[in-house]
Amino acid sequence: MHRVVLLRRGGSAVEARELADDGTTTAATRLPTAELARFVRDRERAPVRWVWDDTTRWYPDLLTAGVRVERCTDLRLSHAVLRRSPFVDQALLADDQTAGWDALQPVTAPDAALFPLEDPADRLDPVAEHERQQAALAASAHRGRLGLLLAAESSGALVAAEMTAxxxxxxxxxxxxxxxxxxxxxxxxxxxxxxxxxxxxxxxxALAAPDLNPDSPGAVLRALQTAGLPVDDTRSWTLEPIDHPAVPPLLEYKKLSRLLTANGWSWLDSWVRDGRFRSWFLPGGVVTGRWASNGGGALSVPTQVRPAAVADDGWRLVVADVAQLEPRVLAGMSGDVAMAEAARSADLYQGMVAGGAVATRAEAKVGMLGAMYGGTRGESGRMLPRLARRYPRAIGLVEEAARAGERGEVVHTLLGRGSPPPTGAWAERPVDLGEAPDRSGSREERERARRAWGRFTRNFVVQGTGAEWTLCWLADLRNRLWRLGGGPGDSRPHLAFFLHDEVVVHTPEHLAADVADEVRRAASTAGRLLFGDFPVDFPLDVAVVRSWADAG
Structure with a gap:
């Protein structure tokens, strides 16, 4: 497959360099920026992979011009993965531009005014960076897994830009x-x-406080304490058990105030234009590989306002989410056959009960959440020994990740995304178990920090691998949806929204059933890409609806 590197040449010109398999330039075309869309459209008629510094700097304008790109290499995202991966010899990435690539940030519309006239990306050499990345990948003992991650990450960047558009x-x-x-x-x-x-x-x-401002947590706390209520904070779960006439209106006020702040009239004015809610999705925006978003709180749209997400006339929304993604991923990455057997059930937790690991679904859920998030006390701690006996490989994997983190080591996902190294006094000076306590409590503080980092690395390996499964799901589904339709992009089924393990597809009504099938097939493909023939299932809840709220 041909690779073409795009480079900016001042504000009005672009250079497209054709690369041979060995990375050498075989041809170079210089053209005005205004002709780039036509050039890309023409080249997309044959298989091509576009190589560019950052998808957010190139793809939005192409989409505005009606041009879809099938494949790309996003050097900014790939660089971030490679720089942190323990699968990579970092010496192969070292260069005097490394710091510049480390610091390069995506461009989103809300940030536009903050960027200088000279884009920092213009000081970087995409051709040289691509060569370094290819050399690092080729030298890796895990280049197959790492290559899949880089391809999925770049595909995710295309999906993100298309959903914004x-x-x-x-x-x-x-x-x-x-x-x-x-x-x-x-x-x-x-x-x-x-x-x-x-x-x-x-x-x-109710609180005999005529001047109270209920938007001030400090003032509310003082008023509650003055009224004789035994509270140390104003969190909802602290207030709910208390029998006092102030509590019901206060809880209702907090709930409605959150709605007003997060998705009220100001949100509507800012983020909805021409019948569309458009946020800017940021693949790899979280260290585990999960996405972030810039604007509109896209990754936390509350159910209260989802009735407003309504398909166009003659169209439908296909909403799909995977049940218990992270425990299923843990079964696959650990190769735990017993947990994979539980995962064959649509409800993995109920499958654990059927397999005899625990007595109730509630015990299964609290135990697995404790295993993945480090809840080793209380009810979850009581369940862990039972789960470890039934699922030794799965529980052993997260326990070892926790111990590695506590030792200050880097852990990694299945495909090779590395965790950040720990920082702080405990990492610079490991706890000596024979060290006598001192009055400052520094040993205890370092021990708490060490265990907290272990909880982070315990979850990192599972959440990060879950993010990799989702990237593969999105990448495959994106292409399946394109092949379903015909005509211009805005008349085809397309991904419209994404929240960690849930997707929303906007589709012509007559294709809705086909879209639902393709969503399921893409999930199966993602499982095979990550776990091969290992028998772990990823069942989906899929609904074809007019309004997002109707998906349940």
Missing amino acids: AGLPWRADVHERILTELLGPRPAPGQRPAVLERLAGEIRV
Whole structure:
């Protein structure tokens, strides 16, 4: 497959370099920036892989021009993976531009005004960086796994840009109706909605605090304590067990206030345009490889406002999420046959009960969450020995990851994404178990920090591998959806939204059943890519709906 590196040449020109298999340049084409879309469209008629410094700097303009790219290598994302991977000889990536690639950040619309006129990417050499990355990959003993991760990460960058360009269908009138029903009419600037004002009054009366500002946690805490309530904070789970007339309106106020702040009228004004909610998704935005988002809280859209996500006329939303992704991933990466057997059930936790590991689904869930997140006390700690006996390979994997983290070592995902090295006094000076306690408590503090880092690395290997499964799912599904449709991109089924282990596809109604099938097939493909023939299942809950809220 041909590889073509794109380079900026000033503000008005682009150079496209054709690379041979050995990395040498076989041809170079210089063209005005205005002709790039036509050039890329013409080259996409044959298999080609575009190599560029950063997808966020190239792809949005191509999409605006109606050009879809099938494959790319995102050097910024690949560099970040390789620089942290224990599968890579870091000397092969070393160069006087390494620091510049380390520091390179994605570009999103909200940041546009913050960027200098001279883009820092323009000071970097994509051709040389591509050569270094290819050399590091070729020399790795795990180049197959690492190569899959790099390809999936770059495909994820294409998916992210396409979802921003397409947007999630969003009915502003439905959203406004939801807000009005829950909060009252839109208030004047600087004023509370009517429902919040009423609840504030009830809270003040119940606490005998006529000047209380319920938006101030400190003031609320002092008022609660003055009223004789035994609380040390104002968290909802602290307040819920308390029998006092101030608690119900205070809990309702907190819930509605979060809605107003996160997804109220200001959110609607800022993030919904032309019937679409568009956020900027950032692949690899979290150290585990999970995505982040810039703008609109895309990765935490509450169920209260999901009725506003409505498909266009003649279209439907296909909503799919995978059940218990991380325990299933743990079964696959550890090769634990007994846990894989439990995973054949649509409800893995119920499968654990059927296999005799624990007595109830609740015990299975709390035990597995404790194993993956480091809950070694209480009920989860009580369940861990049972799980370890039934699933020794799975529990052994996360326990070893925890111990490695406590020793200050780097751990890695299945495909080779490395955890960041620990920092702080405990990492610089490991705890000596024979060390006498001192009055400052420094040994105890270092021990707590060491165990906390072990909890992080315990979860890193599972959450990160789950992110890799999801990347492979998205990458394969993206191409399956394109092959289903015909005509211009905006008339084809396409990914419209993504939240960790849930996807939303916007599709012409007549293709909805086919889309649902392809979503399932892509999940199966992702499992095979990561775990080969190992028999671990990834069942999906798939719904074809008009509104996202109807997916349940």
